[in-house]
Amino acid sequence: MCTNALQTTVALVHVVIDKSGSPITNDHEKANAFNNHFSSVSVVDNDAVPPCSNVPLCCILDNINISAKDVIQSVNKLKTNSSCGPDGLSPVLFKRLKQCLSEPLAQIYNQLISVGMVPDTGVPRTAHIHVVPVF
Numbered sequence: 861m862c863t864n865a866l867q868t869t870v871a872l873v874h875v876v877i878d879k880s881g882s883p884i885t886n887d888h889e890k891a892n893a894f895n896n897h898f899s900s901v902s903v904v905d906n907d908a909v910p911p912c913s914n915v916p917l918c919c920i921l922d923n924i925n926i927s928a929k930d931v932i933q934s935v936n937k938l939k940t941n942s943s944c945g946p947d948g949l950s951p952v953l954f955k956r957l958k959q960c961l962s963e964p965l966a967q968i969y970n971q972l973i974s975v976g977m978v979p980d981t982g983v984p985r986t987a988h989i990h991v992v993p994v995f
Contacts, residue, residue, distance in 0.1 A: 926969045928962035
């Protein structure tokens with residue numbers, strides 16, 4: 861389980877103008893106005909991938925090698941007050957175990973690069989996300 865110290869901040873959405881030019885002051889109405897706007901300018905994903913067979917490749921990444929030192933340098937850049945990733949593991953865990961984890965992680969990353977695939981996480985790649993402004 862991941863826990864972090866929470867910092868309290870107040871984010872304000874100042875004046876929002878509706879279609880008729882009138883200011884919206886109620887937070888719920890502001891959220892609805894944003895929702896209406898973004899849903900009106902968005903398109904529904906049809907899961908179709910456009911053809912791109914004639915695209916010239918300017919470079920191929922075929923000689924990437926990630927070392928244990930690279931992993932340690934990346935782990936050192938993690939913010940310890942950040943939230944957990946989708947795996948539920950805290951950045952503090954990686955920082956404390958970086959010496960033990962750096963070599964196995966480097967091997968895993970290199971293997972993934974060599975086969976050109978990322979393992980299935982169980983989350984569909986076309987997962988739908990519903991974004992809700994919080995006031």
